[in-house]
Amino acid sequence: MRRESGRFLALRLCDCTLATSQENAPAGGRYFKERTSAIRENRKEPANTIRTGAKRTRNELFIDRRLVSNEKMMAMIGKVNRLLSRKRFDDKTGSWVKWKQLRKRPWLGIVAGLFGSCGTIVYFLNDSSVKASEGLEPILPSYPWAFKGPFTAFDHAALRRGWIVYRNVCSTCHSLQYVRFLDLVNVTHTLDEVKDIASEYEVEDGPDDQGEYYMRPAKLTDPIPPPYPNEQAARAANFGSYPADLSYIIYTRHNGFNFMFSLLTGWMDPPAGVEVGEAQYFNIYFPGGLTGMAQMLFDGMVEYDDGTVASQSQMAKDVVEFLSWTAAPEHDTRKIMTVKGVGICLIMTVALAFMYRRYWSHVRSRRLAFVPNCITREPRLPAPVLGSRSGKRS
Numbered sequence: 001m002r003r004e005s006g007r008f009l010a011l012r013l014c015d016c017t018l019a020t021s022q023e024n025a026p027a028g029g030r031y032f033k034e035r036t037s038a039i040r041e042n043r044k045e046p047a048n049t050i051r052t053g054a055k056r057t058r059n060e061l062f063i064d065r066r067l068v069s070n071e072k073m074m075a076m077i078g079k080v081n082r083l084l085s086r087k088r089f090d091d092k093t094g095s096w097v098k099w100k101q102l103r104k105r106p107w108l109g110i111v112a113g114l115f116g117s118c119g120t121i122v123y124f125l126n127d128s129s130v131k132a133s134e135g136l137e138p139i140l141p142s143y144p145w146a147f148k149g150p151f152t153a154f155d156h157a158a159l160r161r162g163w164i165v166y167r168n169v170c171s172t173c174h175s176l177q178y179v180r181f182l183d184l185v186n187v188t189h190t191l192d193e194v195k196d197i198a199s200e201y202e203v204e205d206g207p208d209d210q211g212e213y214y215m216r217p218a219k220l221t222d223p224i225p226p227p228y229p230n231e232q233a234a235r236a237a238n239f240g241s242y243p244a245d246l247s248y249i250i251y252t253r254h255n256g257f258n259f260m261f262s263l264l265t266g267w268m269d270p271p272a273g274v275e276v277g278e279a280q281y282f283n284i285y286f287p288g289g290l291t292g293m294a295q296m297l298f299d300g301m302v303e304y305d306d307g308t309v310a311s312q313s314q315m316a317k318d319v320v321e322f323l324s325w326t327a328a329p330e331h332d333t334r335k336i337m338t339v340k341g342v343g344i345c346l347i348m349t350v351a352l353a354f355m356y357r358r359y360w361s362h363v364r365s366r367r368l369a370f371v372p373n374c375i376t377r378e379p380r381l382p383a384p385v386l387g388s389r390s391g392k393r394s
Contacts, residue, residue, distance in 0.1 A: 138284055140258045147321065148257070151339060153332040154325055160188045161304050162322025165315045168302050170246065173238065173293075175226035178247035179326050182220040187325070194220060201225050239279040241292035250320075250327040257320060259285065264316035267295040 147154050163184070166176070181198040185191050198218040203225055206213035218225065228234040235242050250256035262285040270282035270289075280290045297312045304310055325331065373379075 140255055140262055140285065143258055143261060145257055145321075147324065147331070151335060153335055154321065156187065157306060158318050158321045159325055161306070161308060161315075161318040162320070162325075163188045164302055164304060165297075165319040166246075166322060169296050169315075170319065171224075172227060173234075173243040174246045175228075175243075176224045176247050176326060177226055177245055178223070180221060180223050181218065183329060185220070187329075188322075198222065239292060243293075246323055246326065248327045250324050256327075257324060260320045260323065261316050264297055264319070265313060 146152055181194055184194050184197070189197065198220055201218040201222075201224075202215045203218045203222050204213055205216050208214060228237065231242055244252075250260060253259050263283060266283045266285040267281060268284060270276050274282065274289065276282055276290060279292060281292070281294050282289055283291050297315045299311050302310050302315065308314065328334075
């Protein structure tokens with residue numbers, strides 16, 4: 001059966017190869033019918049015989065499927081060859097003839113090639129491809145943030161400087177409504193320093209005994225007050241744009257650390273072809289390139305209490321690290337718990353290794369030996385009773 005299947009495969013492949021000949025091969029449909037009948041005669045099968053799946057072997061099924069795909073592939077190759085050679089098969093004469101229209105009009109291919117080349121050149125020289133802000137997103141650079149390591153924590157000096165930048169620059173438009181003054185204790189400032197900072201803010205409270213609301217100094221349990229009382233006031237003060245809350249701004253975008261730093265340092269003059277409207281500014285890292293927020297960080301804009309030079313990149317780095325802490329205040333605690341968990345796992349691994357050696361060493365060193373009954377003097381077991389095939393005892 002294997003030899004016959006292999007011979008059958010060789011015949012079909014040879015016949016399919018002959019189908020691509022432009023001078024000897026007949027029409028496509030008639031050719032396959034003739035070859036099928038010829039192959040059946042070689043295999044000594046009648047023309048109306050179809051072997052069912054129960055009688056056909058797995059090898060024959062696989063070969064037949066491959067042959068069907070090969071026939072389709074070779075027929076497609078033949079069509080491509082006929083098209084490239086500018087010939088067609090005439091059913092009346094049974095031979096290959098050249099296309100008369102293509103022979104009479106050879107300039108059609110030249111014109112089509114010229115149109116395609118001109119269209120390609122115009123597409124790449126279009127003004128839209130020169131514009132830097134339409135449909136193009138620059139690749140964000142990757143900065144070496146120290147707190148992104150598996151066992152590294154925030155730099156609390158940088159968090160303190162980031163609070164200074166937020167308070168003097170960012171708090172004029174953006175809020176931190178999910179951060180309380182109490183959260184700053186032992187993170188950026190001491191308890192007394194946070195109390196002094198909270199006393200500088202006033203929050204609305206009430207109602208009192210007369211049913212009226214009043215303003216009072218903020219407490220440690222109060223959230224940091226927003227710069228605007230409501231969204232409508234924020235939009236009116238920013239030409240219709242609503243400044244986002246910065247509590248979780250780092251996690252609102254993929255690769256938020258690098259995006260925020262690049263955004264704060266990405267303002268520049270718009271390139272040629274980019275039209276900037278009123279109250280709009282060009283930032284290469286902002287989606288679309290145009291934003292309603294102007295550049296806010298300039299060299300020497302704030303003064304750090306630790307003597308660090310307040311450059312633009314330094315202020316952007318500090319405020320990004322501070323916003324990373326507001327988005328994940330449990331960051332340091334999570335890293336500490338990870339270290340503790342790894343240490344406990346190491347101790348338990350060593351303890352389990354000693355327990356394994358202690359309780360399983362005698363099993364691993366046990367030796368099995370055969371001692372005959374003549375030495376042990378133990379009674380022998382009775383021989384088993386064997387039954388015959390007829391069910392009777394012998």
